[in-house]
Amino acid sequence: MAQIAEYQCKIDSRSAQGDRTLMRYSYRKPGYVRMDFSEPHRGAVLIYDPDSAKVRVWPFGIGTLPVLSLSPSNSLVQGPNGHRIDQSDVGTLLRNIRHLQQGGKTTVIGKEALAGQAALHVTILGAAGVNVGGVHRYEVWLEDSHSFPTKVVSYDTDNREIETVMMDALVFNLHFPTDFFTP
Template structure:
């Protein structure tokens, strides 16, 4: 099916700019590490909560832009011990070097936009991801430039809300870096249903 020829990254950026919060189940796979599955919550201006499903089942991690600190409960929120860490602490970075304070959709889109400015964007067409209709887009930079170690992104944007639901990142030799699936994405969750960030 043909889709309108538009800048889906810009559409996603506008949608992200307009939302107040979101919750999603993230599934990250890479060649260098075991699969990570997290119930992820984000609230502007940058609060993050990650409840780990695997590995480290039960661990909870939160980030507050007010304190600039990460709190980690290895055995679940409000249990002992609780660690307070800097977001650049290697203990809480992903194998790909992702930091919790730069883990939201807005940070992803900023990296993609940086590649767009130094490369090419191709609208591939409509595809189905799970039960969702999505626009498949490839953004690749020219040789010699990369954003956050990524040379090429393949993204699938949900056509109903405009945000990405699958992202594949690759290095300069087209070696896969990471595949992230975003499932059960809920946008602008009512406060009463939003998991607390502290």
């Protein structure tokens, strides 16, 4: 992951309650995030700037009014499971996994085909009573070239599914336009 400075992917997230989120997700170190939504808020764009620690929101798309500037802790810009844009990158996921691994158990299930591509399936189970943001267990599928997660399923301490996130159309180290994260 250290060699990946920028990435972009399509995300299809489904909560256990049936809520679906579709977006194009873009990330640039050291923490710039842009989310272009297809569902549920078609056309909405959220951009997090780590320098200002603010989320700029275009509810109807870039170049339209209104434009809101909100804290990443504002419930208007959090996902159904309380996900925050400033904690949405793969690096945060990997830190959460490392936390569960401390005293927990990691099991390599093996290579599997996922969306026609080879992926390594791994399970991470936290120690008894340990969770990170309500997650006690992850099922993770890692693509071959960069060991980047392409599917993540999270479970709570009662082994109930919280959410399934699929990531595809991955592009690494692309060069975003200079104003992509600061329009």
